[in-house]
Amino acid sequence: MKNAHPLLQALEALYPPERLLTRDAQLLTYESDALTAFHSKPAAAVIPISEAEVIETVRLCHQLAVPFVARGSGTSLSGGSLPIADGLLVALNRLNRIKSIDPEQRIAVVEPGVVNLHITHAAAPYGLYYAPDPSSQSICTIGGNIAFNSGGAHCLKYGMTSNHVLGMKVVLADGAVTEFGSDSLDGCGVGPDLIGLFVGSEGLFGIALEITVRLLPQPERYRTLLAAYDDLGKAGDAVSRVVASGMLPGAIEIMDRLAIQAAEAAVQAGYPDAEALLIVELEGEAPQVEAEFAQLQAMMRASGAFELRSARDEAERARIWKGRKGAFSAVGRLSPDYIVQDGVVPRSRLGEALTRIKALKTKHQLEVANVFHAGDGNLHPLILYDGRQPGALEKAEALAGEILALCIKLGGSITGEHGVGMEKRDYMPAMFSEQELDIMQALRRAIDPKEIANRGKMFPSGEAPALQQRGMHPLERQGVISRE
Amino acid sequence: MRHSITSDDIRAPEMAKAIESCVHCGFCLAACPTYASLGEEMNSPRGRIVLMKNVLEARLPAAEAQEYIDRCLGCMACVPACPSGVAYGDLLVSYRAMQEKQRQRPPLDAIARRLIRETLPYPRRFRLAARAGKLGAALGAALPAPFAAMLNLLPGSLPPAMPLPPLLPAQGEKRGKVAILLGCVQQALAPNINYAAAQVLAANGIEVHIPPRQSCCGSILLHVGAEADARELARRNFQAMPADVDAIITTAAGCGSGIDDYALLFKGQPDSAEAADFSQKVLDFSAYLAAVGLRAPLGFSQERRVVYQDACHLLHAQGLQREPRTLLRQIPNLRLLPIADAGMCCGSAGTYNIDQPAIAAELGGRKAESILAAAPDAVVSGNIGCITQLRQQFTSRGEALPVLHIAELLQQAYSHSAASS
Amino acid sequence: MTTQSKPRAVAELQDFVRGNTLVHARGNGSKSALHPAAADIAIADLSLMRGIVEYQPAEFTLSARAGSPIAELKAALAAEGQYLPFDPLLPERATIGGTVAANLSGSRRYRYGGLRDFILGASVVDGGGRAYTVGGKVVKNAAGFDLSKFLVGSLGQYAIMTELTFKVFPDAPHFSSLRLRYQTLDAALAAIFFLNQSIFELDALDLLPAADGWSLLARLGGGADALPPRLERIRAALQSETAPQAAEEVADTARLWQPLRQLDAAFVAKVVLPPKRIPALERGISGCQRRYSCGGNIAWVATEDIAALDRALAALGLAGLCLQGDCEKPLLGKAPESILSARVKAALDPDGKLV
Ligand SMILES: Cc1cc2nc3c(=O)[nH]c(=O)nc-3n(C[C@H](O)[C@H](O)[C@H](O)COP(=O)(O)OP(=O)(O)OC[C@H]3O[C@@H](n4cnc5c(N)ncnc54)[C@H](O)[C@@H]3O)c2cc1C
Ligand code: SF4
Ligand code: SF4
Numbered sequence A: 001m002k003n004a005h006p007l008l009q010a011l012e013a014l015y016p017p018e019r020l021l022t023r024d025a026q027l028l029t030y031e032s033d034a035l036t037a038f039h040s041k042p043a044a045a046v047i048p049i050s051e052a053e054v055i056e057t058v059r060l061c062h063q064l065a066v067p068f069v070a071r072g073s074g075t076s077l078s079g080g081s082l083p084i085a086d087g088l089l090v091a092l093n094r095l096n097r098i099k100s101i102d103p104e105q106r107i108a109v110v111e112p113g114v115v116n117l118h119i120t121h122a123a124a125p126y127g128l129y130y131a132p133d134p135s136s137q138s139i140c141t142i143g144g145n146i147a148f149n150s151g152g153a154h155c156l157k158y159g160m161t162s163n164h165v166l167g168m169k170v171v172l173a174d175g176a177v178t179e180f181g182s183d184s185l186d187g188c189g190v191g192p193d194l195i196g197l198f199v200g201s202e203g204l205f206g207i208a209l210e211i212t213v214r215l216l217p218q219p220e221r222y223r224t225l226l227a228a229y230d231d232l233g234k235a236g237d238a239v240s241r242v243v244a245s246g247m248l249p250g251a252i253e254i255m256d257r258l259a260i261q262a263a264e265a266a267v268q269a270g271y272p273d274a275e276a277l278l279i280v281e282l283e284g285e286a287p288q289v290e291a292e293f294a295q296l297q298a299m300m301r302a303s304g305a306f307e308l309r310s311a312r313d314e315a316e317r318a319r320i321w322k323g324r325k326g327a328f329s330a331v332g333r334l335s336p337d338y339i340v341q342d343g344v345v346p347r348s349r350l351g352e353a354l355t356r357i358k359a360l361k362t363k364h365q366l367e368v369a370n371v372f373h374a375g376d377g378n379l380h381p382l383i384l385y386d387g388r389q390p391g392a393l394e395k396a397e398a399l400a401g402e403i404l405a406l407c408i409k410l411g412g413s414i415t416g417e418h419g420v421g422m423e424k425r426d427y428m429p430a431m432f433s434e435q436e437l438d439i440m441q442a443l444r445r446a447i448d449p450k451e452i453a454n455r456g457k458m459f460p461s462g463e464a465p466a467l468q469q470r471g472m473h474p475l476e477r478q479g480v481i482s483r484e
Numbered sequence B: 001m002r003h004s005i006t007s008d009d010i011r012a013p014e015m016a017k018a019i020e021s022c023v024h025c026g027f028c029l030a031a032c033p034t035y036a037s038l039g040e041e042m043n044s045p046r047g048r049i050v051l052m053k054n055v056l057e058a059r060l061p062a063a064e065a066q067e068y069i070d071r072c073l074g075c076m077a078c079v080p081a082c083p084s085g086v087a088y089g090d091l092l093v094s095y096r097a098m099q100e101k102q103r104q105r106p107p108l109d110a111i112a113r114r115l116i117r118e119t120l121p122y123p124r125r126f127r128l129a130a131r132a133g134k135l136g137a138a139l140g141a142a143l144p145a146p147f148a149a150m151l152n153l154l155p156g157s158l159p160p161a162m163p164l165p166p167l168l169p170a171q172g173e174k175r176g177k178v179a180i181l182l183g184c185v186q187q188a189l190a191p192n193i194n195y196a197a198a199q200v201l202a203a204n205g206i207e208v209h210i211p212p213r214q215s216c217c218g219s220i221l222l223h224v225g226a227e228a229d230a231r232e233l234a235r236r237n238f239q240a241m242p243a244d245v246d247a248i249i250t251t252a253a254g255c256g257s258g259i260d261d262y263a264l265l266f267k268g269q270p271d272s273a274e275a276a277d278f279s280q281k282v283l284d285f286s287a288y289l290a291a292v293g294l295r296a297p298l299g300f301s302q303e304r305r306v307v308y309q310d311a312c313h314l315l316h317a318q319g320l321q322r323e324p325r326t327l328l329r330q331i332p333n334l335r336l337l338p339i340a341d342a343g344m345c346c347g348s349a350g351t352y353n354i355d356q357p358a359i360a361a362e363l364g365g366r367k368a369e370s371i372l373a374a375a376p377d378a379v380v381s382g383n384i385g386c387i388t389q390l391r392q393q394f395t396s397r398g399e400a401l402p403v404l405h406i407a408e409l410l411q412q413a414y415s416h417s418a419a420s421s
Numbered sequence C: 001m002t003t004q005s006k007p008r009a010v011a012e013l014q015d016f017v018r019g020n021t022l023v024h025a026r027g028n029g030s031k032s033a034l035h036p037a038a039a040d041i042a043i044a045d046l047s048l049m050r051g052i053v054e055y056q057p058a059e060f061t062l063s064a065r066a067g068s069p070i071a072e073l074k075a076a077l078a079a080e081g082q083y084l085p086f087d088p089l090l091p092e093r094a095t096i097g098g099t100v101a102a103n104l105s106g107s108r109r110y111r112y113g114g115l116r117d118f119i120l121g122a123s124v125v126d127g128g129g130r131a132y133t134v135g136g137k138v139v140k141n142a143a144g145f146d147l148s149k150f151l152v153g154s155l156g157q158y159a160i161m162t163e164l165t166f167k168v169f170p171d172a173p174h175f176s177s178l179r180l181r182y183q184t185l186d187a188a189l190a191a192i193f194f195l196n197q198s199i200f201e202l203d204a205l206d207l208l209p210a211a212d213g214w215s216l217l218a219r220l221g222g223g224a225d226a227l228p229p230r231l232e233r234i235r236a237a238l239q240s241e242t243a244p245q246a247a248e249e250v251a252d253t254a255r256l257w258q259p260l261r262q263l264d265a266a267f268v269a270k271v272v273l274p275p276k277r278i279p280a281l282e283r284g285i286s287g288c289q290r291r292y293s294c295g296g297n298i299a300w301v302a303t304e305d306i307a308a309l310d311r312a313l314a315a316l317g318l319a320g321l322c323l324q325g326d327c328e329k330p331l332l333g334k335a336p337e338s339i340l341s342a343r344v345k346a347a348l349d350p351d352g353k354l355v
Helices: A004-014 A024-028 A051-064 A116-126 A142-148 A194-198 A232-244 A257-267 A286-302 A314-325 A327-333 A347-364 A392-409 A425-431 A434-447 B012-021 B027-031 B033-038 B045-056 B062-070 B088-102 B110-118 B123-131 B134-139 B145-152 B185-189 B191-203 B219-223 B227-240 B253-260 B272-281 B285-292 B322-329 B357-373 B384-396 B406-420 C010-018 C070-078 C096-102 C147-151 C185-196 C227-242 C275-284 C306-316 C339-348
Strands: A044-046 A068-071 A088-091 A098-102 A107-110 A165-172 A177-181 A206-214 A221-229 A251-256 A276-284 A307-310 A337-340 A367-373 A378-385 B176-181 B206-209 B247-250 B282-284 B304-309 B334-337 B378-381 B403-405 C023-026 C042-045 C052-056 C061-065 C119-126 C131-135 C159-167 C174-182 C204-210 C213-222 C246-250 C267-272 C289-293 C298-303 C319-324 C331-333
Touching (some): A024 A044, A024 B045, A051 A088, A068 A142, A116 A142, A165 C339, A177 C339, A194 C147, A194 C339, A221 A232, A232 A286, A232 A347, A257 A327, A257 A367, A276 A314, A286 C227, A314 A327, A327 A337, A327 A378, A337 A392, A347 A378, A347 A392, A392 A425, A434 C131, B012 B045, B012 B088, B033 B357, B045 B062, B045 B088, B062 B088, B176 B191, B185 B384, B191 B206, B191 B403, B191 B406, B219 B227, B219 B253, B227 B272, B247 B253, B247 B272, B247 B285, B253 B272, B253 B384, B272 B282, B304 B322, B304 B357, B357 B384, B378 B384, B378 B406, B403 B406, C010 C042, C010 C159, C023 C096, C023 C159, C096 C159, C119 C147, C131 C159, C174 C185, C185 C204, C185 C213, C185 C275, C267 C331, C275 C306, C298 C306, C306 C319, C306 C331
Parallel strands (some): A044 A088, A068 A088, B176 B206, B247 B282, B304 B334, B304 B378, C023 C042
Antiparallel strands (some): A098 A107, A165 A206, A221 A276, A221 A307, A251 A276, A337 A378, A367 A378, C052 C061, C119 C159, C174 C213, C174 C246, C267 C298, C289 C298
């Protein structure tokens, strides 16, 4: 342990023993986020309960040049909250107060460890809700959402996390504390949009301490339609029809056979037995929604769906969404291991992307379950493998790599919402030019000269060739991380 | 999660399966009371799974993980919350049983063993021993927390016994036939619960058998690692319970969910099929009665505002959410009030009242507040632990809010209607 | 003599930036207050770098060069039934680059969000003369730092935009507008707060002083069949809940929703505020012409005395930006954040060239 010692001493003065974790049994449970292929043990973890403690902690890390990782609920799927070996983990779960709600101006001020769904619960008595709804919303934190600009099924209309943050207070990686944005719906309004810069920075700039979010009024009416298809391509084409119709649904989602099976086993959502299932949900004022719903049903009938079902009541709607939102975890019922991918393709090339993924999975002889935010071209192929078989992980990773390469080739992105984190950092050069990466690095260093905030994430590790990750991960070779 | 479990424990396959199907997604954290209160990964279901995995893989000494595993309420709120279907209950029960055997605590000594053999099986002796304070003193030091906690629920003085006859005939047209499993602690602590249950069942046309030779269900001993003893007690009940009943009724949530663990307890035993049959037959009072439907006349003359408190061992472990509410809704003039965070443990589960007084108090306090916010006239639950916990909470707040077992409330509803007609 | 260049290509702009010590970018110059006139500042006029680069209606994204007049983009989109939901403020005169640099969204911002919510990516030439792209071209992208949003409101001081990509939406086919009259500001604000918590989905909501009291303008967009009943519902709800003195449907014209149209003074400024600060601002700027846009979250203020406005805003802790008029410093009132911005400046424009 190079630097940890002086830091631990300083931390002892700052934290009572029950909030300064150093024992094996404690740290083991923080070794991974939701991407368990990676794990690494920090020198210590702290559980601050005040903004001041976080600030002081970051200052100490900066002073002593010890890398730190902020952690919300550890549901990152890209290794974003993977600790740095011998670094410090800052668990923000007890900074979980909703400081205020102003229903008249539709804003809430929250601490970073507040769970996404808890904001909606707190706003519900006023007929308001917090719109971004990652499937993990029952447990993921606003701090984590900010780091990845998380989105969800219902982000088509009102956007992702970034679009719902109006103001922030942050401590930058060198301990400087700054505030930007306002209580106005116009957020930063005057001056550069720092919210837009900080949201999505994957914890590399510093730690969000306080966040002002906007709330939306709960829609008067939801209309949820399930359309079943005997072919995934047909479902993809149906999406294009909906989009081209000029309608603006709240959500357009697709699940394929494997995902349907898993979700059905998990929550008995009552999904039809199909090759592909399209979920389209309209939301808004009742007269408008009802008019559009009639149009939507006609359109779906014409799209070759063999069965249409609409949710009759709120309970049925909730079941449909529970199945969709539990789909990732539910795949754990089908396979001991899987990799969740998060590529984006232009919406018009969705059908093409799906066909190619099918070919790829045949080529690699692996099962792939598809669950995705079809409305914005955000694919989530889940690659199933059995990690106990030698070479299986490598095979799955190779397929994952080819899928990402495909997304880039079609003009899309390697991540729509899960972030680059640890998992996709070596794909960055395929997406950005050397100069673009240099600029990002320069920016990072201007903010964090010692590169201590989430060190090792997002940026490619010099030596690893893009899209050709074979054998040991570069960080494994350096002994920074390890996987089983 | 991938693992390299090498343990040769008889239930290692069940444990490995639970660990394997966990994808570390964290969805269960939202449901876990210890996580809600402590906000740390070690005290979450996901964290505990990681800890048990590491112990089973021999990467972490069991003693280091113990504190966090001990703190688990066993409330099973994490089970329905898990989309991946992780059988956390199987893992926890098997792990605890395994650890108890390896734990560095004085093994159940001879006296304790004799008490278990000679006292628990016999409700009357159990009562006498409890009253004499013998149980706690004799067993206290020797027993692991969960069992000691259960015995510690017993106060210095017990209410008078309410003996039940071996048979209560069905009133009116006969609609069914059941046997009641009395249980040990609850029967000593609140004999009126089984008494009320028997009356209500009979009033509903159910013939009720109360076999005198029955004993404690023994499931708690599995948690203690005294599996052979546990099986012995269970087998007594296999013998004692008549075979031709529709169901074996329990009014103690803990017995009901404990008997569900017989599959683990009897794994590899010659009579495992018999055990499975038996546990199939055991039904919670509310589940059985909701299925047969309440018979009129019953009800209150004035509106009664009632909060139903979900016991973890009913709601999460046995999935009984609708059934008790269905029963309550059938009572005229009873208004069922919703409360916030209804699924969150009240702090009474498992070892909490004793081992973790701070957390138990916090959870109990939260529960009391959300109940009081609904301004009820009474609170109803299906579990003696919750009832005791809530009574304490209300007393310390100076609230004279009655807390009843659902069987007791139903009995009142019948006697009210009898009085008013 | 001020050096000036009208580059047509990115390389030309790069050379120009490299060859000068202080550079200022300009579109059509529609926001006169934002253009410094010092002799030592070289002007990069982007008005020739114009035109749509890529527009696929099915993709709902549009890329255009930064000097493109807004009017041109709007026309192309309208032909496909689509629009820029942030509702650029000065559609007749401004370029898209200038609109982004000054962060000027119009009244319809109320419905789905502002400029920052619809920008997806940009090509830029930074202070070091380096040309690159930031953000992406697909509607969702979480890879790398999102510098494209940072450019919104950046006033060209970090990098000069040469091309911009936006997410666009299908536009509503029909609109109706409603004018409500309230005697007091408090009553009008109460109506805004009522609407904020209601199920009504307004396309725009502006508040402006009227002869004796306040006018609240509400706009609804949607399908032809649903629109009349929706309008009726909202009118009825407002009448019963907020007791307006009048609630009449008015002709829905482009002019009605052009917030700067009646503001006529030496200086015109944007002020960012939450609606609850409006009464305080009203006390601080009495006498100015103004219109509160976007549910009272943005104020457009016209004044003869910009220094007084600056002081008033500073006292209230509000930030503003002077758009039109001959003023020395366009940033008004509370200074924008400087710590994080300065670090971005150090990375993108280390020599401090861009002003
Ligand atoms: C089953 C499942 C489904 C999911 N579905 C979705 C989905 O639909 N959409 C989606 O977008 N994501 C989804 N995710 C991914 C994940 O939930 C999100 O990325 C989420 O935002 C992470 O939140 P967290 O609190 O768990 O953060 P963590 O995993 O703890 O941390 C994530 C990142 O945030 C940083 N961070 C945490 N707090 C702060 C802070 N205060 N300031 C700065 N940085 C911070 C960490 O350093 C890390 O880089 C899913 C994950 C799972 C397991
Ligand atoms: S919800 Fe299930 S799969 Fe997810 S972490 Fe918890 S136990 Fe594991
Ligand atoms: S049983 Fe209860 S306390 Fe234990 S991990 Fe599960 S939810 Fe938490």
